[in-house]
Amino acid sequence: MKPSDFKLNTDYLSVATKANTVNIFQFPSMLVFGRSSTTGTIDLDVPDGTNGVPYYMVSLDNSTFTASSYYTFTPTANVTAKLAIYRIGPNLLRASITLRNSSNSLKTISGITVYVREALLTAPDMV
Amino acid sequence: MADPRDFLLNTDYEMDQVVLVKTGTVAAGTTEIAHGLPFTPLVFGKCASRDSFSDSTSFPYMSSSANDPVLFEVRANNAILRIINNTGGPMHYRIYGLEPANCTESVGPTRNTAQTFILNTDLNYRKLYAKGSVQLGSQQVIAHNLGYIPQVMTWYEDSNGLVRLSTTPNATVNNNVISFSGTAPAIIHYRIYYDEA
Numbered sequence: 001m002k003p004s005d006f007k008l009n010t011d012y013l014s015v016a017t018k019a020n021t022v023n024i025f026q027f028p029s030m031l032v033f034g035r036s037s038t039t040g041t042i043d044l045d046v047p048d049g050t051n052g053v054p055y056y057m058v059s060l061d062n063s064t065f066t067a068s069s070y071y072t073f074t075p076t077a078n079v080t081a082k083l084a085i086y087r088i089g090p091n092l093l094r095a096s097i098t099l100r101n102s103s104n105s106l107k108t109i110s111g112i113t114v115y116v117r118e119a120l121l122t123a124p125d126m127v
Numbered sequence: 128m129a130d131p132r133d134f135l136l137n138t139d140y141e142m143d144q145v146v147l148v149k150t151g152t153v154a155a156g157t158t159e160i161a162h163g164l165p166f167t168p169l170v171f172g173k174c175a176s177r178d179s180f181s182d183s184t185s186f187p188y189m190s191s192s193a194n195d196p197v198l199f200e201v202r203a204n205n206a207i208l209r210i211i212n213n214t215g216g217p218m219h220y221r222i223y224g225l226e227p228a229n230c231t232e233s234v235g236p237t238r239n240t241a242q243t244f245i246l247n248t249d250l251n252y253r254k255l256y257a258k259g260s261v262q263l264g265s266q267q268v269i270a271h272n273l274g275y276i277p278q279v280m281t282w283y284e285d286s287n288g289l290v291r292l293s294t295t296p297n298a299t300v301n302n303n304v305i306s307f308s309g310t311a312p313a314i315i316h317y318r319i320y321y322d323e324a
Contacts, residue, residue, distance in 0.1 A: 004141060004226050009144055010238065013145035013148065013238060014144060015143035016250035017250065017251045020324075053173045054183070066299055066300070068297070086184040087184050
């Protein structure tokens with residue numbers, strides 16, 4: 001018998017979720033000069049504790065999400081943006097956007113809003 | 128109450144069962160450890176530089192810089208877990224594994240004491256809606272039609288092993304469908320839950 005022959009099987013640790021949160025990061029306008037990089041970060045106070053495995057989904061429009069804590073997109077021609085969501089402490093969630101300009105001209109990136117859905121996966125041994 | 132989201136625990140639906148638990152510390156570089164399972168597990172977990180895990184983050188852990196490499200990731204195949212630590216220092220890890228959808232083998236239990244709760248209804252247990260894998264090459268769309276954004280976990284598998292999906296290819300989710308795009312012959316493994324993201 002394989003474990004999933006049972007819908008519930010107490011021989012195995014189960015994964016639960018706790019503390020679902022929806023977090024919004026609002027970045028100001030940023031400039032990125034020709035063939036250079038610009039990085040912006042925002043930290044939010046979102047309690048985590050230390051006994052969960054963070055799980056993220058991210059979106060730029062709050063309707064289509066990427067099932068990942070990272071997302072790469074193109075806010076304007078010749079500019080690549082890399083978004084990363086990660087924890088820097090038990091109460092701090094960080095969103096970081098790095099813009100890379102592959103052209104020789106100055107680019108202005110208007111304010112970017114990032115929607116982050118976080119859940120913490122936990123099981124008895126995830127302490 | 129027909130909506131699975133109204134229940135913390137609902138045995139009408141399959142729940143995640145952890146078939147692998149590995150914890151420890153690795154030095155900088157690449158470390159391989161045997162997982163002892165007769166299949167490639169769907170690995171997830173977290174890493175941290177502090178043994179309290181107060182700075183923990185899920186892996187793969189990627190630098191925020193656009194062109195920098197992955198800092199910490201775990202790749203699995205049917206024999207080993209390959210832990211790649213590019214952070215430059217020791218890292219603590221907690222790795223968990225689930226069965227892939229095509230699993231047919233039995234494995235030993237992961238509960239290890241009578242002192243811990245196997246189930247705790249203070250928490251929510253995710254109700255599995257669908258699981259499977261898709262071959263990349265053309266865009267793959269899976270309809271869920273739940274009307275909300277469900278929780279989705281995805282893994283990417285190629286000749287280098289299986290790893291939690293990070294950026295490319297993307298798995299995008301809206302109220303009705305999940306879309307995968309990427310290059311053949313890679314495979315995406317997915318688990319979709321009734322629980323809202």
